[in-house]
Amino acid sequence: MCQHHQTQPDDAQSQHPPVRPVYNDAFPWHLGAFDAHCHPTDTMASLASLATLRTRVLAIMATRSQDQQLVAEVAAEHGITDSLSSLTSTSDTDSARRGCKVVPAFGWHPWFSYQLYDDSIPNPTYSLPSTEDSNTSTEEDAKIAHYKAVLTPSPQDPSFLSSLPTPTPLSSLISSTRQYLTSFPFALVGEIGLDKGFRLPQQRLPDDDSSRDESLTPGGREGRLLSPFRVQMQHQQAIMQAQLRLAGEMGRAVSVHGVQAHGVLYDTIAACWKGHEKKVLSRREKKRIAPGAEESSSSSDDEDSSSENDDSMRSKEKRAKRKIGGKPFPPRICLHSYSGSADMLKQWLHPSVPSTVFVSFSIAVNMSTDGGKAKLESVVRALPDDRILVESDLHMAGDEAEGLLEDMYRLVCEIKGWDLEYGVKTIGANFEKFIYG
Template identity: 50%
Template structure:
């Protein structure tokens, strides 16, 4: 029996040697920091792409540092390729009238088509043509999907991410003529970089079209996904439920679940395990028998991480029903989940989640000591809330990450 002082507090050395895995981070936002990755204490970084400027950078880092081939041979990074909802307005949905006439990646939409597209996908519809012209020429959704497919096939352990929905996000204002020359050149272009926010948001139906196309691609290639969701957990769940229809898992009786657990070996349980008659089931250890593309395509991602989950505890039951054919995980970061008044809600979620569906992440933009520190901080918090020793928690979280990544 471990002493109370062993549980997640800052009084004890952190067991980096057991293997600590960052489920979601963005070091390619500061490429100068990439050189620090080989010296980090974190075993593996799951690096997310978000927009046009960083897709190839994530590829480059994966090539330099190595991704590994399975759960027993893991490199320093796992790449993620996806289009974040903050940049979804830059994508032309073929169902939009504004997308007509766009045939390939080399086609540059004329001024009128660009205006029509942004007036269509942004709300309120912009009247400021100078603002619209400051935005990138939009890319066809079909091109985005083919480019992402190419990167995923070239990286057999890569996931799809960061993708998702965001009801709160507003586009930053255009760079002022005097500001663009003074921007921090060490930062990868495309992010906000301190600019004031405009009144414009991306229409939710457009975000959903971009998200759905990427979810279908992840299912086709049997890849995990990392989902960003802000004020949109219900909408994300509804979209996933559409994709799950007709593929639901068999719902086992409570007695049969107990019998199978006794054979396979029980996982740690929590309140939600005992009360929820639809608790998810999965193998006791990760199995990665073949590359994902060699297995039948699915119309939904096989594994999903709700990144820096900020929703309440009650919807967890819908995500974790035994009939859900995707294995769904929830990751937490100190920078998002423990930085404001919503921390109490997050504490409740962490306490009631099944132990094998928890992940930790830094969600940080700069590799090195600061990223290690953020990952250690959130891991200690999770261990303290769950009543785990650091060794118990780090081992559990490492196994969870391997299940998430490799199945």
């Protein structure tokens, strides 16, 4: 199932070699455009637009305590229940009438990882006294001790420390996420990851409450100034790896955030698949293998290889409902709004990597700085055609997100030298592989 080389296009695609797109061409929404990563539950009112969006599917990320259930509620009403091909329409009108569907993703973003404590270790950072006279003051002391341990530099301001929420045990997050994944058989794990650049927002002052934008889901930055405090990388790694193991256990794909931490991100994920790497044959070993033997042999790592001739929908259902008890790493990974270099991609795409790694791009992130713009073309060109995804990474659904999504589709097609129809079909097939395997 995990192929680490560029797959050849199918017969239908190979008959129409890609050409450079014409930007005056109408965008082929009817072929299926997919947003691989977005956050519309940050602005719940915007979800009313789902009924009329031309985008086929939104992969909606949860990030913190306040939005896990919101994502579940949206998925309960708008979630996909069968194959993506069943959503295909023949015209823009039919697509709009059908409305947009949702793939939910449940996870804890590194920006909020400080709000969790790892209760799987002998001496967790948050620990209440085991006495019968525990009271509010001892709970407050335990909370303060936790934040002093996981934030750097260690905060000393009592007011700032008191403003932070009581930390949640990591085991509780894993338990609730497992329940969400069980309830939604096509759900992903996300958004998870590492971030060296993030700093906690300053505390909200009492006077700020009256001016708070009630349309925004609580828990975000909401325009607050940033404090000097960051989450220690070791703590971020522990929170991420627990979620990676859960994704492996449940056989689910993950959407991964990585900012200013590309090397440590790879090392953190690679630690989960250590000992499960694919064997890479030397040239001499390949010559010893009879022609065609590699293709005819079936690998025990490919759970779905025997289902190639099954009905398409039955095959997808089997993948989505695979039994618990997988590997300690996710089968598929999306590096969302990837901002690393083309050289850094080589390690992710190495033939020994046992996860299938996709890379998604957004106007909001990849085109937001001169450095990002300069890097994008070489990265897109370096990617195999079957590993590219597109996203908006926006905090709301609607026309703006859809416009940004279309712009990135067009940009990827321009860089790759694809016409729009070829590009939209190719990226749509990639999205389907990312979700279903």
